[in-house]
Amino acid sequence: MPRRIDVCNGDADGLCAVVQWRLAHPAQAELVTGLKRDIELLERVQAGPGDDVLVCDVSMQRNGAALRRLLAQGARVRYFDHHHPGEVPVHPHLQAHLDGDPRLCTSLLMDRFLQGRHRAWALVGAYGDNLGAEADRLAQAGGWDATQRAVLRRLGEAINYNAYGDTLADVHLAPGELFEHMLGHADPLQAWARDPVFAQLHERRCADLEQGLRAPLRWESAQAVVRELPDTPWSRRVVGVLANEMVLRDPARAQVVLQPRHGGYLVSLRAPQGTAGGADTLCRRFGGGGRAAAGGIDQLRDDQVPAFLAALEQTDWQAPPV
Structure with missing residues (x-):
């Protein structure tokens, strides 16, 4: 039976991109993710004819060999990313949505592809990826007020903070587990209001930042x-x-x-x-x-x-x- 495999960086941008896709296209899928510095994620993926692989916020340049392997094995790959891609394979089973514009992140690329269907989560990803000005512009145009924008920013920053560490022992929550908390809410404002894990991450982020600034x-x-x-x-x-x-x-x-x-x-x-x-x-x-x-x-x-x-x-x- 064909499999669906979602591959993404475990930071706010990667996770929010996949959340948007799965809210728009609900289906059982295996998630392959990791910490911020876990970049060669496609090496972990085994897929063959009929399998669908979604890749978000993962450097194509660093994963080129694994991508070519998956395409040669018959997998269909949708690739969304904003990093420098290197050489992009030309293959009928590859749909590449790549844009290195510094005003964009992968969550905003996904938002563009989905025509804003789950923009609130795209804003969370953009705030988390330090694109506050662009996120503010889109949020204001979409009717989110200042209080709501502040919550979306805190949520994005908290999710992004959780991706940094050398090992899972360093972070508070495995990115794959955090993804499940995110996917359970179509509206990130409700995620913040109803799930205490996000406020806890925000508080821990603030405490660590204070140490860092000293x-x-x-x-x-x-x-x-x-x-x-x-x-x-x-x-x-x-x-x-x-x-x-x-x-x-x-x-x-x-x-x-x-x-x-x-x-x-x-x-x-x-x-x-x-x-x-x-x-x-x-x-x-x-x-x-x-x-x-x-x-x-x-x-x-x-x-x-x-x-x-x-x-x-x-x-x-x-x-x-x-």
Whole structure:
């Protein structure tokens, strides 16, 4: 019997994209997801002729070989993503919805495809992916008032926070389990009102953020700030959302968070707000990736830090990304 398999990043953007799809197309499906840094998710998927695979917010560039394997095995794949895709396969069983516009995230791509049928969840994904201005614009146009927008923002930020950690032991709830809490509510405002898990995540996020904002600066200049965290469970949870918070508080400068990992650092980078971006371009020079406004490096060696800081200082954030 044909199978349905949903594959997504375990952050707010990925989970909210799949929630929209499953609310629009209810069906039993196997969910394959993971923490924020679990990128090669298609390697975990086995599918064959007649099987339908939905992929959301997963880098095609990092999953190209696995995607080609699934297509060769006869699976049908719908792919929604906003990251740099690399080479896109041409195959009759692949429907690719890809757009690297820095004003978009995968949840907004799904919203566009579904013509706004579950826009509230798209807004949650956009707020969680640090696209607050775009989410506000869509929400205001759709009639959500300031109080409702604040709830959607808190919900998106809480879901996104829960995706960060080195292992499931670091996070409060496995992303797959959190997805079930989300899918149980067609309206995210009702999810917030009726399910205490979301408010609990919000409170824990706020507590971790306060610790992160007290962490010392490693380096700063007129155009960038670098903050270094200790190697603790709370720091592994907050490493990505701290960078988002830093750029909201200091939007004119690029913001970087370093978190120790295996003799080097995990890096989260946010471009200054209102610029052309280039965070992904900079991170790719050091083995990372991302998108124009937000990039990351899974492993920056100690001896690469000076070169990274020099490149950060030399980046022209106003220039169109290469």
